[in-house]
Amino acid sequence: MKRQRRPDPIKAELQAAAARNDFLEAVLDSSYEGIVVVDHDGRVVLINQAYCDFLGRDRHDLIGRHVTDVIENTRLHQVVQTGIAEISVVQRIKGQNILGHRLPIRLDGKTIGAMGQLVFQRTEEIKGLVGQVNLLESRLEYYETQLHDLFGARFTLDNVFGRSEAIREAKKVALKAARGNSTVLILGESGVGKEVFAHAIHRVSQRARGPFVKVNCAAIPEQLLESELFGYEPGAFTGAGKGGKPGRFELAEHGTIFLDEVGDMSPNMQAKLLRALQEKEIERVGGVRPVPVDVRVISATNRDLKTLTTEGAFRNDLYYRLNVVSIVVPPLRERPEDIPEIVGKHLTRVCTELQVPLRRLSTAAMEALQKYNWPGNTRELLNVVERAVNLAETEVISVEDLPPALRTAAGRTGTTPVFQGTLAEATERAERDAIVQVLAAVAGNKVQAARRLGVHRSTLYEKMEKFNITGR
Ligand SMILES: Nc1ncnc2c1ncn2[C@@H]1O[C@H](COP(=O)(O)OP(=O)(O)OP(=O)(O)O)[C@@H](O)[C@H]1O
Ligand SMILES: [Mg+2]
Structure with a gap:
């Protein structure tokens, strides 16, 4: 009968300790930073691969030697004596200034050794990263201001200065209009504050938390206005972006779209806008399916829209759609x-x-x-x-x-x-x-x-x- 071998507890323990040791060494070797550990006498007991690479020495030549024989300008042996950490100090090694830390290692209240860490500054890498961060920050700042201009209504009715009878009347109509959901047309000469009113109406309306999106119909070239307002599908035209693009109507979902200088819209665009207002849905350029939109429309012009309709330059039916509530902002001289x-x-x-x-x-x-x-x-x-x-x-x-x-x-x-x-x-x-x-x-x-x-x-x-x- 074969005698069964009993497991040897001491051997098992040793094997486990060796495995732990290998593991710890592997951890140290994975570090980017150079790490060296000295014992109570200042002799090197551990040194990782990064440090060895930096020194250009073999680990086996270094273990067991006094740290002063291995590393220039070291103070690790002194840290063992003082027990005081030296954080973020500059040490000159191999003609380079390197940032490092020296830390005492304590066990049961006694300093039993010290650890040195060298932080290898990859200057180029860091410079590159800092550059990238700066670039991103300034881009972010730019987009934030754009977003603020685009989506943020900056004014409330309190920001509409003036207490004349005429302004008070205009504010009263604006407030009433704001509570409802109807389309608002703001009329008045240049610089009277039509945009201020448009912002204010959005701000006091139930849509205040939604976006306020402004479109200057006179500033956008006719061929672009349609895709600006309604967006486009991928491949709608040469140069159309791959993923398509939502238009301002879609961006204004649950909010307000402010069509400034609406009197300058071409007849073709007037027809398309009328359709959007009537159906409460838009069609992207190159799209096949209409997209429903929930948007309040506020428009403004300094032109005499009524006269434009009699002259045939502005569609009558669109005029009535836009002019559900109208606010006339009187000129300052009045x-x-x-x-x-x-x-x-x-x-x-x-x-x-x-x-x-x-x-x-x-x-x-x-x-x-x-x-x-x-x-x-x-x-x-x-x-x-x-x-x-x-x-x-x-x-x-x-x-x-x-x-x-x-x-x-x-x-x-x-x-x-x-x-x-x-x-x-x-x-x-x-x-x-x-x-x-x-x-x-x-x-x-x-x-x-x-x-x-x-x-x-x-x-x-x-x-x-x-x-x-x-x-x-
Ligand atoms: N009642 C007001 N209270 C405070 N600021 C006002 C008022 N009216 C106009 N402003 C200011 O005057 C400037 C012009 O106003 P706004 O842009 O609203 O004019 P507008 O009627 O839209 O002119 P345009 O027809 O030229 O576009 C803005 O800086 C605006 O803040
Ligand atoms: Mg304006």
Whole structure:
């Protein structure tokens, strides 16, 4: 009968310990960082592959030797003595400055050894990564501002300045319209605040949490407007993106779409828009199936839509679809009583942003503003106020700080010199002046200046370069 061999507990234990040891060594060897461990006497007991590779030595030549014979400028043997960790220290080895840590190893309250870690900085790799992060960050910032402009309604009815009878009436209609779901048409001259009203209606409506998507129908070339509004399917036309693209109507789902300058739409697009409004569904360019949409439509124009319909330039049926509720924003010259409030609120805003003491207008300057006929309406008024804040040398803005046309209105000076040059030159000059003034006002801070000017930082840099403007 064969005698059964009893398992040898000691041997098993040894095998297990060896396996553990191999495992730990494998862990250390997997590290990117160089790791070395010394015992109480400062002799190397462990050193990983990364460290050996860096030193260009074989592990078997290093184990058991005193650390000072193995590594230049080491202090590990001292850390064993002091028991104090040395974190993020620079050590010069093989002519390179390397970041490292030295850590005491403790057991039962006693320091029994020390571990050194070398952090191999892959400078190029890190530089590359930092570069990528920066790029992504600035892209993110860009998209966030775009998103904010695209989807964020910035105004509520409180942001609509003015308490004249006419503005109060317009606000009342806007509020009523906001509560319902009907299509709203906003009429009024350029710069009266039609867009402000559109935002405000969205903000107080039940769709406030949904997107607010603006489309400027006059700014988008006719051939593009259809795919902009309704999107397209893959392969709809040459150059159509692979995955197709949703249009602004789809992007505005559960929110509001603001069709600005709707009076400038071509007859062809008018027909398509009418269809979308009637059916409450859109058809992507190249699509075969209509897509239902839940979107409130607010449109605006500074053109006389009614007359356009009688002239045949605007479809009658579309006009009635758009004009379920209409809001007429009166021009500023018809409500001069709103001017002091608009000026006051804007002064507060501008002075706060520019971090200058609050300015006020002299009586004569305020009178000049109220006498002027404001062809550019509120937009022009706000610009005049901003310009004056930048020009005024005292806390009181005087008639002299107003543009020539207003000084004339105030009956002070007579002749305004006729501008010599092209419109493009005039625009450039105005842009240059604005940038120089704002930069001076924010002490050269380009982030603040870009914000104040309502442009992205990169645009500001481009313009500064173009106009040869230096930092301050
Ligand atoms: N009642 C108002 N309260 C506050 N700001 C206003 C008001 N009306 C106009 N603004 C400001 O004036 C500028 C022009 O307004 P907005 O863009 O709404 O005009 P608009 O009627 O859409 O002009 P356009 O027909 O030229 O597009 C904006 O900066 C806007 O914030
Ligand atoms: Mg507008």
